[in-house]
Amino acid sequence: MNTVSAVSARGLTFAFPGDPPALEDVTFTIAEGDFASVVGPNGGGKTTLLRLLLGLLKPTRGEARLFGQPPEVARRQVGYLAQRARLDPHFPVCVRDVVLMGRLGPGRPVGPFGRGDKDAARRALAEVGLADAARRPFAALSGGQKQRALIARALACEPRLLLLDEPTASLDQHVEGELFALLRELNRRLTVIIVSHDLGFVSRWVRTVVCVNRRVAVHPTGEVTAEIIREMYGDEARLVRHDRHATDPGHPSAGRPGGRP
Amino acid sequence: MNAFLHDLARHAFLQHALLAGLLASVACGVVGTYVVARRIAYIAGAISHCVLGGIGAAGWLSATAGWDWLRPLHGAILAAVAAAVVIGAVSLRARQSEDTVIGALWAIGMASGIVFIARTPGYQEDLIGYLFGNILLVAPADLWLVAGLDVAVLLLGLLFYHQFQAVCFDEEFARLRGVRVETFYLLLLVLTALTVVLLVTVVGIVLVIALLVLPAAVAGHFARTLWQMMGLAALASAAFTTGGLALSYGLNLPSGAVIVLLAGGVYLALSARGLARWRRS
Numbered sequence: 294m295n296t297v298s299a300v301s302a303r304g305l306t307f308a309f310p311g312d313p314p315a316l317e318d319v320t321f322t323i324a325e326g327d328f329a330s331v332v333g334p335n336g337g338g339k340t341t342l343l344r345l346l347l348g349l350l351k352p353t354r355g356e357a358r359l360f361g362q363p364p365e366v367a368r369r370q371v372g373y374l375a376q377r378a379r380l381d382p383h384f385p386v387c388v389r390d391v392v393l394m395g396r397l398g399p400g401r402p403v404g405p406f407g408r409g410d411k412d413a414a415r416r417a418l419a420e421v422g423l424a425d426a427a428r429r430p431f432a433a434l435s436g437g438q439k440q441r442a443l444i445a446r447a448l449a450c451e452p453r454l455l456l457l458d459e460p461t462a463s464l465d466q467h468v469e470g471e472l473f474a475l476l477r478e479l480n481r482r483l484t485v486i487i488v489s490h491d492l493g494f495v496s497r498w499v500r501t502v503v504c505v506n507r508r509v510a511v512h513p514t515g516e517v518t519a520e521i522i523r524e525m526y527g528d529e530a531r532l533v534r535h536d537r538h539a540t541d542p543g544h545p546s547a548g549r550p551g552g553r554p
Numbered sequence: 555m556n557a558f559l560h561d562l563a564r565h566a567f568l569q570h571a572l573l574a575g576l577l578a579s580v581a582c583g584v585v586g587t588y589v590v591a592r593r594i595a596y597i598a599g600a601i602s603h604c605v606l607g608g609i610g611a612a613g614w615l616s617a618t619a620g621w622d623w624l625r626p627l628h629g630a631i632l633a634a635v636a637a638a639v640v641i642g643a644v645s646l647r648a649r650q651s652e653d654t655v656i657g658a659l660w661a662i663g664m665a666s667g668i669v670f671i672a673r674t675p676g677y678q679e680d681l682i683g684y685l686f687g688n689i690l691l692v693a694p695a696d697l698w699l700v701a702g703l704d705v706a707v708l709l710l711g712l713l714f715y716h717q718f719q720a721v722c723f724d725e726e727f728a729r730l731r732g733v734r735v736e737t738f739y740l741l742l743l744v745l746t747a748l749t750v751v752l753l754v755t756v757v758g759i760v761l762v763i764a765l766l767v768l769p770a771a772v773a774g775h776f777a778r779t780l781w782q783m784m785g786l787a788a789l790a791s792a793a794f795t796t797g798g799l800a801l802s803y804g805l806n807l808p809s810g811a812v813i814v815l816l817a818g819g820v821y822l823a824l825s826a827r828g829l830a831r832w833r834r835s
Contacts, residue, residue, distance in 0.1 A: 347730060373730050384591065384723055385777045394720045399732040403713040430778040450731065 297360065299325040299454050299484040300346055302509070304355030307338075307345055315341045319355070319509040323501065325453070328480040330495040331488045333505035339488045340376070342505055343458055347373060360453065369398065372447025372483075374457040377440065382432060388442050389427040392417055395449030417448040421475060437468035444475070455479060457487040473498045558800040566694070568799075571809070574692040575795030577704045578752040579769075583788025584711040585749040586770035587780055588742055591722040595767045597645075597743065600656045601637045602750045602762040604663030608633025609684055610670030617674045626684070627696050630754060631703070634747035637663060642740040687758030687810020700752055707748050710741065718742060719780055756795055757810035768817040769794060775824045794820070 305319040316338045323329050331339050344350040346357050348364030359367035372395070395417070396410040406414075418424050421441040426434065434442060440460055447455055455476070461469040476485050477498060486503075489495045496502065496514050504510045562568045589598055612629025615621045637659055645652040671681055682688075692700070711718070720728040721738045729735045746766075753762045773786035798813030805812070 349726065349729075368730055369732055371730070373727060375724070375726055379726075380724060381591075385774060385779055385783050386719065386723060387779050390716075390719065390779065391723070393716070394723065394727065395731070397716060397720050397728060397731045397733050399734070401716075406716065446727070 297325040298322045301358045305352050306354040308353050321509050321511045325484050327501050328499045329486045329501040330499040331503045337506040339505050370453045372450045372452035372455045374443050374447050376458045386431050388429050391431050392445045392449050395446040413449050417445040421445045454484040558803045570692050575756050577700050578756050579791035580788050581704050581707040581749045581752050582791040583784045585745050586766045587784045590770040598746050598766050599763045600660040601634050601747050602759050603660045604633045604637035605630045606667030606759050607663040610667035614670040614674045630751045634751050638743035638747035642743045646736050685758050685760050703748050707745050761810050761814045764814040768821045772821050
């Protein structure tokens with residue numbers, strides 16, 4: 294792995310007006326080529342952190358950097374997937390046109406897309422396994438297919454970094470696994486950072502865990518201990534460990550009902 | 555219906571009315587689709603009521619200041635575009651007060667129009683026509699302006715199709731790609747304002763939202779892409795305006811109201827069918 298940082302923050306602090314800081318004095322680095330998951334409790338600042346990294350929010354103090362540059366400069370090198378709930382699921386648009394949105398930008402002339410853009414969209418769709426669905430209505434896709442199409446849109450940006458906010462929310466477990474397999478495949482050539490509420494499942498796939506709860510701590514996946522979890526989530530931590538059994542010492546006693554294998 | 559066709563061949567005012575309806579339908583298909591997709595029908599409502607202020611001011615100036623060249627339609631265009639820019643600026647700068655500003659403009663536009671019209675000598679009889687539409691009032695001189703507006707709206711609406719589509723579908727993503735989201739949002743509001751003016755000539759200020767939104771909503775039942783929705787909405791709008799005009803002429807009823815009732819009836823029937831299907835499945 295090379296040592297260029299894909300994402301970094303130094304003394305990053307952000308507060309909405311009149312509120313206590315959502316993030317405070319955050320300093321961390323994610324190396325290029327990493328596969329990282331941002332985890333933490335709801336309201337802990339995960340999405341706020343992402344929005345700061347993308348320059349969609351301005352920090353109160355400190356700074357965020359993408360590939361060593363200010364977010365506004367470098368964010369065109371990011372393929373971003375926001376939380377799915379924000380999109381109108383019945384919007385009349387075909388899958389290919391969704392993917393082509395990844396080709397828009399400041400230099401793009403008016404009128405129809407050119408051959409280069411259409412080729413890029415076709416490659417992106419093939420990469421996520423939706424080559425045959427290009428002409429289908431986006432509204433007719435299943436939840437997992439919709440997420441693949443939106444990942445294809447992010448890939449059509451020809452990014453160095455994929456930044457995905459809760460890409461597997463409300464997907465069933467099987468589809469979730471397939472999506473992670475796809476992300477691991479993409480990680481061969483891209484840095485991938487995903488936000489997840491579900492550390493237990495994610496830790497099987499990612500190399501680095503970014504724990505966010507007003508403050509941020511970064512751990513290699515193997516080092517995430519029960520102490521770290523408890524510190525981050527408080528006593529209500531509920532998670533299923535995959536690498537240990539309940540009989541091991543140090544196993545957090547709370548197993549989630551119906552927890553994932 | 556036969557009487558309508560017979561008279562259509564003989565009377566220029568009917569031909570003008572039909573032409574105005576068809577021209578407005580084309581812009582209505584394109585912009586109405588964006589309005590429905592972006593869910594800004596209420597903004598179109600505020601813009602349309604501001605049009606009365608512009609019409610009133612133009613009529614007043616033309617009668618009292620001797621500006622004979624100033625037509626009500628000129629005032630309508632200015633007021634609509636001004637309202638669009640104000641609402642756009644507020645919604646981009648201070649989203650929390652957008653609602654209040656839209657409501658305020660809605661009423662202020664209307665009120666100033668009523669005051670201007672009351673102060674204009676020998677003018678009052680047209681008020682009902684502007685409010686509820688009288689397609690038969692379209693003057694031949696207006697038709698050129700209507701055609702010009704139509705071309706401008708179509709050109710801008712279709713040239714930036716992909717940008718508008720991206721802004722309507724996922725504004726944040728478009729912003730991250732470097733699309734000037736604010737510019738396109740303002741442009742969309744201005745196009746909405748111009749289309750509102752076109753439709754005011756057909757159905758009047760109060761009924762404009764219906765004709766802007768209903769054809770696109772009808773088209774939305776069948777369309778799989780925005781392109782299809784625009785084409786179908788334009789066809790639906792043309793059918794509603796032509797059919798409504800013919801019906802109202804035959805039944806001696808106000809044309810704007812009949813056009814809107816026709817559009818609303820078709821939309822409700824389609825929605826009821828959709829609901830029944832959804833229940834069964």
